[in-house]
Amino acid sequence: MAKKITSAEELSKLRDEFKKGLELRTGSKDITVTVHMGTCGITAGARDVLMELADALASASRSDVTIKQSGCLGWCELEPMITLRDQTGKEYCYGELDANRVRQIVRQHILGGQPVQEFLAKT
Secondary structure (H helix, E strand, O other): OOOOOOOHHHHHHHHHHHHHHHHHHOOOOOEEEEEEOOHHHHHHOHHHHHHHHHHHHHHOOOOOEEEEEEOOOOOHHHOOOEEEEOOOOOEEEEOOOOHHHHHHHHHHHHHOOOOOHHHEOOO
16 A cells, blocks of 8 residues: 655655656667666566666666666577667677676776676677
């Protein structure tokens, strides 16, 4: 059951949280991360990947990253997957992800600018 809002302050706080989440999914930013959320991805843990990615970016206070969702990329055996498009427009597909790998991708690739070679999808 949803929490009942009992004051203007609570409503304002809820609005601010919603706006912060919306900013992650919209606008033109330097980096775009697409979480592949087809049935195969969801079954393999894409929801957890999406949540970990959002949490890691929020903790790093990165406002130049957009998180998007899409369907299956066609490499179901590599799910859960993300595609990261950097400032130059180059895309990197990461596969077989879990929370630890997502945190490392955020630290090393998004924050540090160095792709995590061992997690790149080999197709």
